[in-house]
Amino acid sequence: MTNEAREEVVRLGGPPSPAMAEVVEAVASCIQCGTCSGTCPTAPAMDYTPRQVMHMVQQGMKDAVLRSKAIWLCATCFSCTVRCPRSISVADVLARLRGIAIEEGYAETNGMTFNKAFLNIIRRYGRMFEPELLLRYHARKQTWRLLGMGPLGLTLLRKGKIGLLPERLPPAGNQEVQRIFERVQERRKAERLKAAEGAPAKKEGGNGHG
Amino acid sequence: MAKLRYAYYPGCSLTTSAKEYDQSLRAVFERLDVELIEIEDWNCCGATPAGQDELLAHSLAARNLAWAEARGLDVLTPCSECYKNLARAAEALHEDAHLRREVNAILEGRTVRGVVRVKHPLEAIVRDVGLERVKSLTTFPLTPLRVAPYYGCLITRPRHDFERPDDPKALDDLFTVLGARVMDYYPYKTRCCGGALLLSNQAVALDMTRQLLMKAKERGANVLALACPMCDMMLDVYQPQALGDDVIPLPAVYFTQLMGLALGIEPRRLGFQARVVSADKLLARLRVEEKHAKEPTPETA
Secondary structure, eight states: OOHHHHHHHHHTTOOOOHHHHHHHHHTTTOOOOOHHHHHOTTGGGOSSOHHHHHHHHHTTOHHHHHHOSHHHHOOOOOHHHHHOTTOOOHHHHHHHHHHHHHHTTOOOOHHHHHHHHHHHHHHHHSSOOHHHHHHHHHHHSOTTHHHHTHHHHHHHHHTTOSOSSOOOOOHHHHHHHHHHHHHHHHHHHHHHHHHHHHHHHHHHHHHHHO | OOOOEEEEOOOGGGGTTTHHHHHHHHHHHHHTTOEEEEOTTOOOOOTTGGGGSHHHHHHHHHHHHHHHHHTTOOEEOOOHHHHHHHHHHHHHHHHOHHHHHHHHHHSSSOOOOSOOOEEOHHHIIIIIIIHHHHHHHOOSOOTTOEEEEOOTTTTTSSOOSSSOSSSOOHHHHHHHHTTOEEOOOTTGGGSOOOGGGTTTTHHHHHHHHHHHHHHHHHTTOSEEEEOOHHHHIIIIITHHHHHOTTSOOOOEEEHHHHHHHHTTOOGGGGTGGGOSSOOHHHHHHTTHHHHHHHOSOGGGO
8 A cells, every 4th residue: 555545544534553543542641742852862853753743643644653754763762751741651652653664564764674673683592693683784774884884893892792693592492482472473463453354344434424 | 687689680782792791790799799690591671672562572571570580589680771671561560460461371381470570780789788888898989080970761761760760869879989979960861872773873873972971071070880781882882983083082881890899899800801992091090900919809908
């Protein structure tokens, strides 16, 4: 589906995904005071400030929010969360929006590449392995940047700060971690299917009013 | 008083890029007579990326928490990211029976009851061990140091039952007891270093790091005390990129490394050689070598 088509579905009252419905509910009490934007250290670099993102969610502008750079510029410092007068965890809302953008196949951002590579490695080894994270990340981005990291990589290697082989969990533990990922994924898929089953009827109703 | 014991969750960074945090922490807790029992086959907490799905984040954390719970131990974890994830999961699992059921259905062969507590080493030192005891064990006061304590984000946010999010004091109080001069560079002591954006938005991250280093320098600090491996990645490893060539570097070291010096532990056991921004001048200022030559075993002093 094109982005325009997506937006149209939402505009016509199409169903937000179950995950999106949770986000909409989480920001329902936002009073647009802007404290989140005021405390956010990366807001100046964002296309929409955190307050604007909250407002866009409230207004059902799902597609624009999921395409925004803002959600990927959150440094998860939680300054907004501890100051929100309505006790909304803005940082968690943005994190969930990042997850939805990935689940729904939005265009890949740097942050998305990073998150995918990171979770992939944990899923495989049970623990992080930084050299592979760098390789996977840069392989999808500007591969030439890896050359620039050579000197720094050597320094870190010399100082014992990076290893050449991943630290794997023993097979039983490793399998436990992989099953965690599988089961969570199965759960999310089932939820989406359930929501999709209910969707056509709603959409028809919406068209009737058109 | 019974000996303090914790289930120790080092987290991935402490086995690689932050080895010296692990080394110095273990040495310090040994000196404080606190036992750290490493969680068997612990898995990654999911760091920032797992936060995109709460159920995933809580389940990854819960697998580790279950081990500690089964042994009746509180969890101690030095990485701020791990601390945030494990502590939030512990809290959520304690409060939410529905989540507990969901997570237990996802875990295979392990069960969480939601009774475990998760602590950052700072909390353990200030609350459980007590600063009086730290003071009594301080043999080499850090008098020549002007320390800028850097809390970063996740020790005080989003959970803040142990410290105030705006103006935390634990590190300030600790370094005062250790004999150092504590420099005030509010509000930068809790301002984000940008670590989570290091790969994806590097220019933004480096600018955040530069701002806070410059503020600490401006206020006269001669060392920055750290409590998180991602902050260390920014403030030590990437400091040359953040500051450029024409600014005098500011050593940034783990708070446990400095604390170890004050407790008379040899610098070699504290991993100073692993610093990217050299700490040699700092050690020279403290005349560490000289002291250790004179008094090889501080216990006899």
